Amino acid sequence: MSEMTNKAKNTVLNEMTLEFDAVSDNESFARVAVAAFVSSLNPTLEEIADIKTAVSEAVTNSIIHGYENIYGYGKYRNTRPDFQTFHPGKVQIHCMIQGDILHIEIADQGKGIEDVEKAMEPLFTTKPELERSGMGFAFMEAFMDELEVTSRPGEGTRVRMLKKLGTIPWIEDED
Amino acid sequence: MGKGKEASREPFAEKQNMEEFKVIDNCLMVRLPEEIDHHSAGFICEQADWYIVKQNVEHVVFDFENTRFMDSSGVGVIMGRYKKISCFGGKVFILHADKQVRRVLRLSGMDKIVEIVEDNQNE
Numbered sequence A: 001m002s003e004m005t006n007k008a009k010n011t012v013l014n015e016m017t018l019e020f021d022a023v024s025d026n027e028s029f030a031r032v033a034v035a036a037f038v039s040s041l042n043p044t045l046e047e048i049a050d051i052k053t054a055v056s057e058a059v060t061n062s063i064i065h066g067y068e069n070i071y072g073y074g075k076y077r078n079t080r081p082d083f084q085t086f087h088p089g090k091v092q093i094h095c096m097i098q099g100d101i102l103h104i105e106i107a108d109q110g111k112g113i114e115d116v117e118k119a120m121e122p123l124f125t126t127k128p129e130l131e132r133s134g135m136g137f138a139f140m141e142a143f144m145d146e147l148e149v150t151s152r153p154g155e156g157t158r159v160r161m162l163k164k165l166g167t168i169p170w171i172e173d174e175d
Numbered sequence B: 001m002g003k004g005k006e007a008s009r010e011p012f013a014e015k016q017n018m019e020e021f022k023v024i025d026n027c028l029m030v031r032l033p034e035e036i037d038h039h040s041a042g043f044i045c046e047q048a049d050w051y052i053v054k055q056n057v058e059h060v061v062f063d064f065e066n067t068r069f070m071d072s073s074g075v076g077v078i079m080g081r082y083k084k085i086s087c088f089g090g091k092v093f094i095l096h097a098d099k100q101v102r103r104v105l106r107l108s109g110m111d112k113i114v115e116i117v118e119d120n121q122n123e
């Protein structure tokens, strides 16, 4: 690849941890928080869009699959039925900036995934009735440089992603 | 419960960037919100389906003019509506999709089943 600057590749420059309730109200907060954290690296708008999408996918998965919380605390424009109960649970985000590399780890202690390899196939979803398209992992893979998923049924799921900032051109078929 | 429910609408009226649904001839026009994620997708699906069933809508037009973010939840919204109308010959049109939205549409293969209307001022 292109020549890389060797300055402090392995020095941890910045780190942050977040924990929040596993409800849909927090999806927007989570991706915006990570995007703000990354701003010190002067990411391009495209890189921010990539990061926000990947974070949104992983956090949403923890909420709707890990803890099966379909509706948020707030009645978003009255869509939540009155009888909805919440499954208590938290989502953790850990971010680390190392040189020009962003590491993101998103974890839950929800129900976990039986077959991770199968779950990561594009279009595979266990919740088609909820209008899920099975594209979440495919987006994380496409928008980040590395993706690693570990999960244990009954214990939870951990998604590790990495993105190198400042080098990835915007892949777009411009006309 | 019907009337009381109307009164308990969210107190914070999100005036701008609010979803908007309008039927023109046999088309349902949906102006999408600023961010389409799991949190906002449920309402869009619910409303759009109501119009599709109750107002005999043939085509659906999604206008992304105000939309700055969309994840796979948005793909689910479009795919779900496409499935509902395509068996009756209906089409889904996409207007004003920016780069991020287009990329998500392309990666998910949605660009093959919906009509993305080009607007000359590229974003």
Ligand SMILES: Nc1ncnc2c1ncn2[C@@H]1O[C@H](COP(=O)(O)OP(=O)(O)OP(=O)(O)O)[C@@H](O)[C@H]1O
Pocket (backbone or CB within 6 Å): A057, A061, A062, A063, A065, A066, A067, A108, A110, A111, A112, A113, A119, A120, A124, A125, A126, A127, A131, A132, A133, A134, A135, A136, A137, A138, A157, B072, B073, B076
């Ligand atoms: N945190 C998690 N806990 C439990 N199961 C998960 C988790 N993340 C993903 N899964 C499983 O992996 C499947 C695939 O996830 P993916 O995000 O690719 O698709 P989806 O969430 O079903 O649909 P989409 O993301 O397109 O709305 C899910 O349907 C679910 O069964």
Ligand SMILES: [Mg+2]
Pocket (backbone or CB within 6 Å): A057, A060, A061, A135, A136, A137, B072
């Ligand atoms: Mg998903």
